[in-house]
Amino acid sequence: MFNKLFLKLICLAIVGISLTSCLATKPYKKPNIDTKNLYPFHKVSMDSTSLAEMPWQKIFKDPQLRQLINEALKNNLNLKSAIQQIRVAQARFYSAKMSLFPSLTADAQFTRNKTAKNSLNFGGANISIPTTNQYSLPLQSSWELPIWGKLNSAKKASLAALLQTQATRRAIQTTLIAQVADTYYRILAYDKQLKVVRQTVKNRKQDVKTVKALKKGAIENGVSVQQSIANRYAAQVTIPQLKQQITVAENALDMLLGRKPGPIKRTTFDQQQPIDSLATGVPAQLLQNRPDVLAAEYSFRQAFELTNNARAYFYPSLTLTAKGGFQSLKTENLFKPGSLFYNLVAGLTEPIFNKGQNRARLKSAKARQKQALYGLRDTVLNAAREVTNALSQFKHAKRQVKLSQKQLTALKKAVSYSRTLMRNGEVNYTQVLTAQQNLLSAQISHINDKLQELLAGVSLYQALGGGWDKSAGIGGKHTARPDTTKKQKSE
Numbered sequence: 157m158f159n160k161l162f163l164k165l166i167c168l169a170i171v172g173i174s175l176t177s178c179l180a181t182k183p184y185k186k187p188n189i190d191t192k193n194l195y196p197f198h199k200v201s202m203d204s205t206s207l208a209e210m211p212w213q214k215i216f217k218d219p220q221l222r223q224l225i226n227e228a229l230k231n232n233l234n235l236k237s238a239i240q241q242i243r244v245a246q247a248r249f250y251s252a253k254m255s256l257f258p259s260l261t262a263d264a265q266f267t268r269n270k271t272a273k274n275s276l277n278f279g280g281a282n283i284s285i286p287t288t289n290q291y292s293l294p295l296q297s298s299w300e301l302p303i304w305g306k307l308n309s310a311k312k313a314s315l316a317a318l319l320q321t322q323a324t325r326r327a328i329q330t331t332l333i334a335q336v337a338d339t340y341y342r343i344l345a346y347d348k349q350l351k352v353v354r355q356t357v358k359n360r361k362q363d364v365k366t367v368k369a370l371k372k373g374a375i376e377n378g379v380s381v382q383q384s385i386a387n388r389y390a391a392q393v394t395i396p397q398l399k400q401q402i403t404v405a406e407n408a409l410d411m412l413l414g415r416k417p418g419p420i421k422r423t424t425f426d427q428q429q430p431i432d433s434l435a436t437g438v439p440a441q442l443l444q445n446r447p448d449v450l451a452a453e454y455s456f457r458q459a460f461e462l463t464n465n466a467r468a469y470f471y472p473s474l475t476l477t478a479k480g481g482f483q484s485l486k487t488e489n490l491f492k493p494g495s496l497f498y499n500l501v502a503g504l505t506e507p508i509f510n511k512g513q514n515r516a517r518l519k520s521a522k523a524r525q526k527q528a529l530y531g532l533r534d535t536v537l538n539a540a541r542e543v544t545n546a547l548s549q550f551k552h553a554k555r556q557v558k559l560s561q562k563q564l565t566a567l568k569k570a571v572s573y574s575r576t577l578m579r580n581g582e583v584n585y586t587q588v589l590t591a592q593q594n595l596l597s598a599q600i601s602h603i604n605d606k607l608q609e610l611l612a613g614v615s616l617y618q619a620l621g622g623g624w625d626k627s628a629g630i631g632g633k634h635t636a637r638p639d640t641t642k643k644q645k646s647e
Contacts, residue, residue: 181305181464184312187456187529189536209445212333215431215617220423221340224413228336231414235332238325245318252314256307258299258476265292291490294481294497301476306468313461320454326447332412334618338611339409340420341428343402345607348425350398352599353391360388360592363575367585370578380585387589391596425603430554431613445621452528452535459521459528466521469514470507477501539619546616553609560602567595 213222229235270287302308367384370376407417480498484490507514574588 181309181468184457184460187453187532189533210622212617212622215613215622216333216337218340218423218428220421221337224340224409224420225333225336227413227415228332229329232332232412233414235325235328236414238321238328242318242321242325245314245321249311249314249318252307252311256302256311258297260295260297262295263293265294266290267292288485290483290485291487292481292483293490294479294483296479297477299476301474303474304468304471306465306471306473309461309464309468313458313465316454316458316461320451320458323447323451323454327451330447330618330621333622334614336409336412337614339405339412340422341425341607341610341614343405343409343420344422344425344428345603346398346402346405347422348603349600350395350402352596352603353394353398356391356592356596356599357388357395360384360391363588363592364388366575366579370581370585376578376585383585383589387592390593425606428610430606430609431550431617446535446539447621449532449535449539449621452532456525456528456532459525463518463521463525466514466518469517472507475503477503539621542619543616546612546619549608550612550616553605553612557602557605557609560598560605564595564598564602567591567598571595 212225216222216225267290268287269290300307364381364384367376367381371378371381406420409420410417478498478500480496482490482495483497484492484495489495571588571591574591578585578588
């Protein structure tokens with residue numbers, strides 16, 4: 157009768173505490189992030205399909221570049237480290253989830269007890285004190301009831317931390333794809349520059365022969381001959397510099413691929429085509445696609461739940477402890493009904509004085525929550541800045557390539573005309589030299605302009621958060637994505 161009443165009282169206490177647990181924790185509300193006019197589009201089309209939604213295989217069409225990106229996604233060490241960090245977070249989330257359940261331990265014990273005669277007073281009687289053996293096989297269980305939300309908030313914080321590591325891994329993947337493409341295009345540009353310089357050296361060797369012949373004809377003098385020779389070496393000296401730049405870039409790309417330094421198999425610079433789409437998507441999509449924004453939002457969510465957890469420490473904890481099993485002085489009687497024992501204890505612990513630790517924990521958690529919110533807002537503003545810069549770079553790079561092409565065409569004609577006039581003795585070699593130097597400089601600049609056009613597309617794709625599958629999490633499983641576009645107060 158007493159046991160039934162005791163159990164009813166415990167159940168009533170649990171129900172009452174559970175109904176009032178909302179006082180300790182608060183429901184999560186998404187942060188107030190205003191996405192209106194997040195970044196200026198000027199005259200750029202507001203396409204509902206963002207460039208970032210396109211698979212990277214459709215953005216980067218060079219087959220060799222695709223192979224390199226695939227290799228990097230498989231072997232890059234930073235990406236592998238991020239995956240291991242996800243597994244660490246998964247283990248912590250599993251641990252937090254299992255803390256909601258009671259623990260259960262089994263223990264097998266054998267005790268042999270013999271009392272010393274001199275430790276007892278038998279009035280001088282010569283009494284034999286027996287040695288006793290005791291066998292026991294108990295089970296023990298302890299369970300802190302998940303009231304006040306302390307354990308649940310800890311579990312939710314661990315889940316947010318897990319989702320944050322997944323988003324961070326995606327951010328690393330996006331950056332990795334951009335870095336591989338960026339480095340690959342630079343190597344191709346160096347190849348093209350090297351080709352142009354070698355052709356220039358070849359042409360200037362011919363110019364030396366021409367000037368020497370003109371000197372014999374008394375059209376040019378020795379100064380012009382020496383200038384033509386110096387002009388040849390001025391171009392030739394850049395060849396080892398370009399080769400060194402190629403080696404450094406190849407080694408950097410090898411590092412991204414997770415392989416030892418060595419040559420990179422590649423196509424040519426002239427085969428590359430810049431991204432021809434400016435579909436940037438609406439500002440809300442920026443938040444959905446940018447994995448760093450997602451990671452910052454999950455960081456805020458984790459801090460929010462840890463504040464709930466810290467607040468719950470001010471409330472009492474209810475723990476149920478049970479112990480039972482078999483105990484006997486003889487092994488043959490161990491599992492008989494008379495050997496059964498049990499013990500049940502319900503404990504309610506209310507913190508009264510804890511040296512200020514609970515208050516300090518709550519103050520720290522609130523400060524970290526505000527810090528995470530500021531970090532989220534800063535990440536969104538930084539994302540807007542990167543997209544704006546990438547859009548500007550993308551538009552101006554196209555215009556610059558067109559202008560440099562016109563300059564290049566004019567300078568090629570100037571060199572051709574000056575050579576003809578020099579042969580006819582109408583101009584001296586100094587004018588030819590000036591035209592040649594201007595042409596080489598323009599050729600290198602034009603290659604750099606085309607490179608910047610390619611890199612602008614890579615930067616825009618990265619800034620919009622491209623390069624990962626938004627519909628799947630790690631291992632292809634769907635991962636819930638928070639909506640950070642709703643305006644709700646969370647502070």
